Amino acid sequence: xxVEPNYFQQYQHADIDELADAIGELLQNPxxxxxxxxxxxxxxxxxxxxxxxxxxxxxxxxxxxxxxxxLWKDGVFQELLTQDDPVHIPAKDEVGLGKRVAIAIRRGSxxxxxxxxxxxxxxxxxxxxxxxxxxxxxxxxxxMQRQGKRKAEEQRRKEFLWELLLGNHKSESAIxxxxxxxxxxxxxxxxxxxxxAAGARLDQYLYPLLMxxxxxxxxxxxxxxxxxxxxxxxxxxxxxxxxxxVEQFLADSLGKLEAHVTEGRQVIAGYxxxxxxxxxxxxxxxxxxxxxxxxxxxxxENEGIYGYHELGIYRYLLQLKxxxxxxxxxxxxxxxxxxxDRDNQTALMETLETFLDAAGKVNVTAxxxxxxxxxxxxxxxxxxxxxxxxxxxxxxxAALYLELKMAKLxxxx
Amino acid sequence: xxVEPNYFQQYQHADIDELADAIGELLQNPxxxxxxxxxxxxxxxxxxxxxxxxxxxxxxxxxxxxxxxxLWKDGVFQELLTQDDPVHIPAKDEVGLGKRVAIAIRRGSxxxxxxxxxxxxxxxxxxxxxxxxxxxxxxxxxxMQRQGKRKAEEQRRKEFLWELLLGNHKSESAIxxxxxxxxxxxxxxxxxxxxxAAGARLDQYLYPLLMxxxxxxxxxxxxxxxxxxxxxxxxxxxxxxxxxxVEQFLADSLGKLEAHVTEGRQVIAGYxxxxxxxxxxxxxxxxxxxxxxxxxxxxxENEGIYGYHELGIYRYLLQLKxxxxxxxxxxxxxxxxxxxDRDNQTALMETLETFLDAAGKVNVTAxxxxxxxxxxxxxxxxxxxxxxxxxxxxxxxAALYLELKMAKLxxxx
DNA sequence: CTTCTTTTTGTGAAAATTCACAAACAGACT
DNA sequence: AGTCTGTTTGTGAATTTTCACAAAAAGAAG
Numbered sequence: 001x002x003v004e005p006n007y008f009q010q011y012q013h014a015d016i017d018e019l020a021d022a023i024g025e026l027l028q029n030p031x032x033x034x035x036x037x038x039x040x041x042x043x044x045x046x047x048x049x050x051x052x053x054x055x056x057x058x059x060x061x062x063x064x065x066x067x068x069x070x071l072w073k074d075g076v077f078q079e080l081l082t083q084d085d086p087v088h089i090p091a092k093d094e095v096g097l098g099k100r101v102a103i104a105i106r107r108g109s110x111x112x113x114x115x116x117x118x119x120x121x122x123x124x125x126x127x128x129x130x131x132x133x134x135x136x137x138x139x140x141x142x143x144m145q146r147q148g149k150r151k152a153e154e155q156r157r158k159e160f161l162w163e164l165l166l167g168n169h170k171s172e173s174a175i176x177x178x179x180x181x182x183x184x185x186x187x188x189x190x191x192x193x194x195x196x197a198a199g200a201r202l203d204q205y206l207y208p209l210l211m212x213x214x215x216x217x218x219x220x221x222x223x224x225x226x227x228x229x230x231x232x233x234x235x236x237x238x239x240x241x242x243x244x245x246v247e248q249f250l251a252d253s254l255g256k257l258e259a260h261v262t263e264g265r266q267v268i269a270g271y272x273x274x275x276x277x278x279x280x281x282x283x284x285x286x287x288x289x290x291x292x293x294x295x296x297x298x299x300x301e302n303e304g305i306y307g308y309h310e311l312g313i314y315r316y317l318l319q320l321k322x323x324x325x326x327x328x329x330x331x332x333x334x335x336x337x338x339x340x341d342r343d344n345q346t347a348l349m350e351t352l353e354t355f356l357d358a359a360g361k362v363n364v365t366a367x368x369x370x371x372x373x374x375x376x377x378x379x380x381x382x383x384x385x386x387x388x389x390x391x392x393x394x395x396x397x398a399a400l401y402l403e404l405k406m407a408k409l410x411x412x413x
Numbered sequence: 414x415x416v417e418p419n420y421f422q423q424y425q426h427a428d429i430d431e432l433a434d435a436i437g438e439l440l441q442n443p444x445x446x447x448x449x450x451x452x453x454x455x456x457x458x459x460x461x462x463x464x465x466x467x468x469x470x471x472x473x474x475x476x477x478x479x480x481x482x483x484l485w486k487d488g489v490f491q492e493l494l495t496q497d498d499p500v501h502i503p504a505k506d507e508v509g510l511g512k513r514v515a516i517a518i519r520r521g522s523x524x525x526x527x528x529x530x531x532x533x534x535x536x537x538x539x540x541x542x543x544x545x546x547x548x549x550x551x552x553x554x555x556x557m558q559r560q561g562k563r564k565a566e567e568q569r570r571k572e573f574l575w576e577l578l579l580g581n582h583k584s585e586s587a588i589x590x591x592x593x594x595x596x597x598x599x600x601x602x603x604x605x606x607x608x609x610a611a612g613a614r615l616d617q618y619l620y621p622l623l624m625x626x627x628x629x630x631x632x633x634x635x636x637x638x639x640x641x642x643x644x645x646x647x648x649x650x651x652x653x654x655x656x657x658x659v660e661q662f663l664a665d666s667l668g669k670l671e672a673h674v675t676e677g678r679q680v681i682a683g684y685x686x687x688x689x690x691x692x693x694x695x696x697x698x699x700x701x702x703x704x705x706x707x708x709x710x711x712x713x714e715n716e717g718i719y720g721y722h723e724l725g726i727y728r729y730l731l732q733l734k735x736x737x738x739x740x741x742x743x744x745x746x747x748x749x750x751x752x753x754d755r756d757n758q759t760a761l762m763e764t765l766e767t768f769l770d771a772a773g774k775v776n777v778t779a780x781x782x783x784x785x786x787x788x789x790x791x792x793x794x795x796x797x798x799x800x801x802x803x804x805x806x807x808x809x810x811a812a813l814y815l816e817l818k819m820a821k822l823x824x825x826x
Numbered sequence: 827c828t829t830c831t832t833t834t835t836g837t838g839a840a841a842a843t844t845c846a847c848a849a850a851c852a853g854a855c856t
Numbered sequence: 857a858g859t860c861t862g863t864t865t866g867t868g869a870a871t872t873t874t875c876a877c878a879a880a881a882a883g884a885a886g
């Protein structure tokens with residue numbers, strides 16, 4: 001293996017624009033340098049032939065939204081954010097983007113910006129990768145200064161989010177003012193989503209997602225807390241559709257995440273209701289945490305469910321349980337059935353739970369239990385006798401359902 | 414109408430035994446005088462021919478339990494307690510009771526005791542009634558002295574019960590001691606039952622019941638609070654059977670009471686769980702009151718239900734409602750359905766409630782609503798669309814059921 | 827081993843549920 | 857008046873549930 005030359009030795013202390021020109025000379029192609037927020041930082045002056053995307057970027061001092069969206073969609077940024085090597089990108093004519101190569105400028109796990117090299121004068125091959133790698137390294141100190149400010153601001157924003165989550169602010173207008181002073185534009189509507197992973201570094205894992213949607217987020221131990229905006233354009237219907245869209249999106253990506261990361265460790269997520277005033281962020285946060293807690297306690301029962309409002313009776317369960325304990329209420333019916341099961345080595349409790357879970361449908365229940373329908377019918381009659389309940393009565397059935405799930409709380413945990 | 418003679422003019426200040434003899438002389442039959450607790454107070458010395466019942470009463474200084482039970486069963490005491498006239502009682506040979514006439518000795522609404530006149534030497538006719546009426550009046554002062562003591566004791570017992578109900582005692586042994594000092598034998602197990610009637614004088618109405626079972630009771634405004642004993646003879650099974658018996662009895666008599674007294678005013682009743690230690694009497698009382706409260710709020714839903722343990726989900730409802738309010742949770746689903754009903758003049762809410770109440774049975778629901786089954790099926794599909802719920806899912810169904818009943822709380826009240 | 831109780835499975839007929847499809851009706855809007 | 861939408865009712869067939877009755881299997885108790 002040959003020793004690679006040090007392409008940018010004389011540019012260690014050069015201006016960032018000079019660096020762009022130098023890369024452009026080496027690759028014989030137009031170069032653009034952006035920060036992590038895709039704001040233009042420098043560009044090579046040499047190139048005369050360029051594409052629509054680069055032209056718009058330079059004129060607007062930022063990469064057009066349309067282009068960014070497309071690149072996120074195609075997974076280009078996901079690649080850039082997770083690897084050190086340059087990424088070769090085919091042309092995307094619909095958004096006026098010619099063929100090019102890009103590399104992330106990174107320091108540790110932080111991405112400070114990107115270098116883009118367009119392919120117009122000559123193709124950029126794998127041999128050129130080292131040039132870009134070195135260029136990315138050399139660009140780091142230059143971007144650090146900018147990043148420093150951004151980081152500090154980011155930090156202050158995160159602190160502000162914590163204040164909001166903990167309910168430290170007492171007036172909506174004060175919140176708006178502080179948000180303005182931090183140059184944050186709070187979404188008109190929002191919800192809080194909390195994701196928890198036992199050992200994984202979630203923020204790293206979620207980086208593409210966080211960057212793409214410019215989400216406001218903070219980390220708390222093994223949890224990451226996201227503020228997700230629901231910007232309503234106008235009518236109420238729109239807002240509802242939007243919420244549902246976000247819910248859909250969350251359910252999708254959280255589902256994927258769960259499936260993806262489950263290499264030994266567990267990922268759980270939950271989100272609260274959507275609100276419009278930021279005094280209520282405390283509620284959304286509390287709701288998200290509650291959903292998370294319930295999902296930990298009843299993983300199977302709440303598979304595919306993330307929203308607090310979707311929890312159904314589980315939303316009440318902990319509260320009810322606590323209340324029962326305070327009152328010192330002892331539920332004899334369930335205990336009697338459990339005792340019967342122990343004495344006779346039967347499975348009436350399981351039968352009852354399956355039956356209730358199946359909303360009283362006998363064939364479903366029998367199938368799930370792998371028993372004959374008449375066996376089920378016999379068992380149900382037996383259960384009614386032993387517990388003295390009427391399973392046809394909705395009040396009793398619902399109460400039993402609640403009691404059963406409550407009982408599982410101290411049984412399994 | 415002829416003026417009745419004053420039969421007992423010279424006995425106004427005579428001894429109670431002399432009075433018994435005097436009545437015996439007038440009626441030419443054996444006489445027995447008892448207090449309200451059926452303890453023997455006096456008897457005529459004249460008679461030589463007597464029956465088994467009277468003999469046992471005199472020898473035991475109290476009317477045998479067997480005889481009392483029979484007389485309660487046959488409604489004799491109910492008559493005696495509620496009317497001023499003598500009651501003519503046919504012979505009840507099975508308990509060794511010959512034909513006789515009895516009258517209550519009463520002062521105001523209080524029954525102080527009874528005069529019994531056996532019919533052996535000559536029949537006692539309607540003409541003799543006035544003799545017994547006057548005798549009962551003359552006997553009053555004599556019984557008052559005894560009654561005075563009894564009343565004071567009764568008063569102290571009632572005060573003690575109040576102390577128990579309010580949880581003023583901190584140790585079980587202290588409770589037992591005080592009970593002993595008041596010569597009360599507390600049942601080994603018990604439960605608290607509360608009956609409420611708007612305007613009626615319940616204690617008067619329940620007098621026969623209270624007297625018969627020697628229940629401990631206190632009055633609180635329009636409520637009467639009963640301590641009902643569950644004396645278990647031995648095994649656990651027995652206790653359970655006993656509790657069920659008492660429940661049956663309560664349900665029966667309370668049902669009758671409700672049906673009977675509903676001349677404009679409402680009678681409601683509820684009872685708590687059965688306990689064995691008297692520190693827990695507070696719980697049973699609170700439970701009884703809670704059952705009462707729920708029955709007021711949901712009279713139809715809890716018709717024929719009196720026990721706290723039978724309330725099902727209603728047991729949780731108030732607590733949950735309060736929690737929801739504290740959390741500031743707004744239920745949008747139900748509101749949406751209500752709005753739809755308003756906008757389109759439909760009855761989806763009623764349909765949903767009926768469906769849930771019928772435990773998801775379509776034919777029952779359709780019948781109750783007087784609609785075609787397909788209409789119901791259409792409406793249910795509509796409800797699922799509008800509310801975005803899956804009525805087949807037990808969790809959602811139960812949650813909806815709870816929410817619906819909770820919503821009724823602030824809707825109707 | 828027999829007897830008794832409890833549990834499981836089977837059969838068959840009546841009743842209820844589900845589903846697809848269609849006709850009729852009412853109200854709102856053009 | 858015609859159209860559209862939402863609602864109600866009807867029909868019929870496949871499927872499911874309910875109920876009564878009975879036979880078999882398993883385990884405990886004598």
